[in-house]
Amino acid sequence: MYDKRTMMVKEGTVAYGSSLGYYNFFYPDQDKECQFVSDCVVHRNSWMEHNDFVPVKAPKGFVKGDAVEYEDCVVVWVSREDIEKY
Numbered sequence: 001m002y003d004k005r006t007m008m009v010k011e012g013t014v015a016y017g018s019s020l021g022y023y024n025f026f027y028p029d030q031d032k033e034c035q036f037v038s039d040c041v042v043h044r045n046s047w048m049e050h051n052d053f054v055p056v057k058a059p060k061g062f063v064k065g066d067a068v069e070y071e072d073c074v075v076v077w078v079s080r081e082d083i084e085k086y
Contacts, residue, residue, distance in 0.1 A: 006086045007056065011038050015076035016053065017066040026068070028053040028077035034065030042083070045075055053077040
C-alpha cells in the first residue's frame, strides 16, 4: 500500500517553521510553532537535519501555524521521534 520509505506524522504533532541562518541554510526556529491538524504522509526534504529535527514537506492544509511554503506544500521541522516509517 505504501512505499517502504513512506513517513507519516500523527495529528497533533508539534513542528517548527524555519529561519534563514549561516551560509543561507534553513534551520528550525522553535519560536515558529506549527501543529499537524490531521495524520499526514510527509516527504523528506533535501535540507540537512539539525540536532534532532528533520525537515519534511507536507501538503498545504495539514499544518496550522508558521510554516515555510514551498511550491504546493509547506516545509516544517519535526522531531525524528515523531516520524513513523512504513
